[in-house]
Amino acid sequence: MNQAKKTSPEALLSVRGLRVDIASKRILRSVDFHVDAGELVVVMGANGSGKSTLALALAGHPRYEVAGSAHLDGQDLLAMPVEARARAGLFLSFQAPPDIPGVKNNLFIRTALNSQRASRGEPEIDAFDFLGQAKGGAKRLGLPETMLSRPVNEGFSGGERKRNELLQLSLFKPRVALLDEIDSGLDVDGVRALVELIAAMRAEGTAFVVVSHYLHLIEMLQPTRVLRLHEGCIAESGDLQLARSITEQGFAAAAAPAAAVAGA
Numbered sequence: 001m002n003q004a005k006k007t008s009p010e011a012l013l014s015v016r017g018l019r020v021d022i023a024s025k026r027i028l029r030s031v032d033f034h035v036d037a038g039e040l041v042v043v044m045g046a047n048g049s050g051k052s053t054l055a056l057a058l059a060g061h062p063r064y065e066v067a068g069s070a071h072l073d074g075q076d077l078l079a080m081p082v083e084a085r086a087r088a089g090l091f092l093s094f095q096a097p098p099d100i101p102g103v104k105n106n107l108f109i110r111t112a113l114n115s116q117r118a119s120r121g122e123p124e125i126d127a128f129d130f131l132g133q134a135k136g137g138a139k140r141l142g143l144p145e146t147m148l149s150r151p152v153n154e155g156f157s158g159g160e161r162k163r164n165e166l167l168q169l170s171l172f173k174p175r176v177a178l179l180d181e182i183d184s185g186l187d188v189d190g191v192r193a194l195v196e197l198i199a200a201m202r203a204e205g206t207a208f209v210v211v212s213h214y215l216h217l218i219e220m221l222q223p224t225r226v227l228r229l230h231e232g233c234i235a236e237s238g239d240l241q242l243a244r245s246i247t248e249q250g251f252a253a254a255a256a257p258a259a260a261v262a263g264a
């Protein structure tokens with residue numbers, strides 16, 4: 001079944017027939033989509049439809065049973081351990097970013113950045129230069145500088161956690177960024193900073209997969225495509241009009257598709 005579906009070698013991220021089981025429960029049946037450099041795909045879907053599962057499976061969640069295929073620039077993502085996926089340029093912003101007690105935020109980010117640089121054959125970033133970049137990034141994102149010297153996310157407010165995810169996004173400059181409800185918890189200034197950062201990074205070629213429930217943000221992001229995840233498949237693929245009709249009518253009103261959309 002999966003073998004019959006051709007991958008799209010030209011797409012930066014190409015997902016075909018992705019199936020995910022968690023604790024023997026099938027969460028995703030067969031997900032197909034692609035995103036290219038500079039594109040932004042929005043994934044919508046009811047609570048529990050599997051959007052976070054999709055993002056976590058692509059990032060390499062260790063306890064998921066995953067089948068099908070996912071390629072990043074032709075590299076077989078599913079065959080790679082989680083850290084190799086990150087080094088290949090995949091970034092995931094968590095729906096609920098976890099605390100990492102005892103690990104200083106700026107050291108965490110610098111270590112991750114240096115690991116990515118090493119995989120590209122680049123030298124370690126100078127600690128002083130890094131601090132300058134991190135402080136500049138934090139300022140642009142409205143994150144108090146003191147957050148850099150605290151343990152990762154420990155005691156951070158909901159919005160501060162999301163801004164800290166955005167700081168990592170801005171410093172890592174990934175090839176593909178999966179943002180899982182990045183807008184939840186952000187205030188209006190945070191949403192504005194988010195939209196500006198995404199636009200600037202798209203112009204530099206980063207591809208985005210953005211999970212969101214909110215039309216206002218989705219409209220501001222000017223997505224390339226909007227996908228609806230339903231019953232473990234991409235049930236619909238469209239443009240902003242799809243996001244608008246979902247917002248107006250709700251997921252329950254959306255007709256179940258006869259078949260999953262292939263090659264969304």
Ligand SMILES: Nc1ncnc2c1ncn2[C@@H]1O[C@H](COP(=O)(O)OP(=O)(O)OP(=O)(O)O)[C@@H](O)[C@H]1O
Pocket residue numbers: 022023025027045046047048049050051052053054095
């Ligand atoms: N570890 C787990 N064990 C059992 N079921 C799980 C596990 N993780 C996720 N699930 C189930 O998988 C389904 C999809 O969850 P997921 O978090 O991907 O949904 P979602 O689309 O991101 O929802 P939301 O919009 O609420 O964030 C849910 O029914 C959830 O309960």
Ligand SMILES: [Mg+2]
Pocket residue numbers: 051052053095180
């Ligand atoms: Mg979720």
